[in-house]
Amino acid sequence: MKTLVLKINEKSPEKDKITKAAEIINSSGLVVFPTETVYGLGASAFDVSAVRKIFVAKNRPMDNPLIVHISKKEEVNLLSSKIPKVAWKLIDEFWPGPLTLVLKKKGIVPREVTAGLDSVAIRMPRNKIALALIGKAGPIAAPSANLSTKPSGTSFKYILEDLNGKVDCLIRGNDSEIGLESTVLDLTGRPRILRPGAITFEQLIKILPNLKIITNSNQPRSPGMKYKHYAPKAEVIIVEGERKRTRLKIKDLIYQFKIKGERFFVVDSENPKKLARDLFKIFRTCDRMGYKHIIVPAVEEKGIGLAVMNRLRKAASKTITV
Secondary structure: OOOEEEEOOOOOOOHHHHHHHHHHHOOOOOEEEOOOOOOEEEEEOOOHHHHHHHHHHHOOOOOOOOEEEOOOHHHHHHHEEEOOHHHHHHHHHHOOOOEEEEEEEOOOOOHHHHOOOOEEEEEOOOOHHHHHHHHHHOOEEEOEOOOOOOOOOOOHHHHHHHHOOOOOEEEEOOOOOOOOOOEEEEOOOOOEEEEOOOOOHHHHOOOOOOOEEOOOOOOOOOOOOOOOOOOOOOEEEEEEOOHHHHHHHHHHHHHHHHHHOOOEEEOOOOOHHHHHHHHHHHHHHHHHOOOOEEEEEOOOOOOOHHHHHHHHHHHOOEEEEO
16 A cells, blocks of 8 residues: 655644545545644544554454544534533543543444444544644544554654555654543543543542542453553563662663673653653664663652553563562
């Protein structure tokens, strides 16, 4: 397959290029587009044959649900049959932005999008290219734009590496602003976070005082719950515990790897927000440079640090507690 590459201005998306990409979506094609979280691999949310192509292109299990991206808040009504009042409070507070809401679905949403569940995950991104494309094409079902199990795509060069020749169109935008996928919040029963992200537990609990966090399930209601995710080829080693002991353990690991002649990389985790933005880039760079081990000091699991640790634990081969 020959893949069309469209370079689009993120501040002022060119209408003719957006129209071209939307025509591809509406012709059962696949388009990769930037968002503020990570790049997405999109198809028309109501086109079953196109949605199935997403799973083939990514080599993604069919029981892993997708997120439907919309461009207007009121489009939630097209997709969901039951929208609690608190959902509108959250929508007014956090949309457009990196918050996905899981709600009871309407019959119009194909089972291929929801992995056969009675719920649908919905979000409204704030990236101007994404909003313009969705506004022209209609709701778009999209997971992260990467091959299944690999680190999510946050930069166009990684998108090209993974999906050139596998999709109809790649939109070239800027690097992702946040670098981690959206927070997923289930509102079909008692509110619970299924995947942490840039909209934090601390922000959400102000609106949802009985909020819980559940990030693993054999029957996932959200992407990122069931399967190993985000992993580079290199072994990811998390070192957690009291800071002084953590530093000593990392020094010990460095010594061991040097003795063995094995290449390693130590991640700077002092700034969780920066680490969130750079984590998947670090993973991909280490693979490209042939590192065998990536050592990551754990960060405190509050704010965006909770999301960082969620992704690290999904990717890790080993966790050392000291």
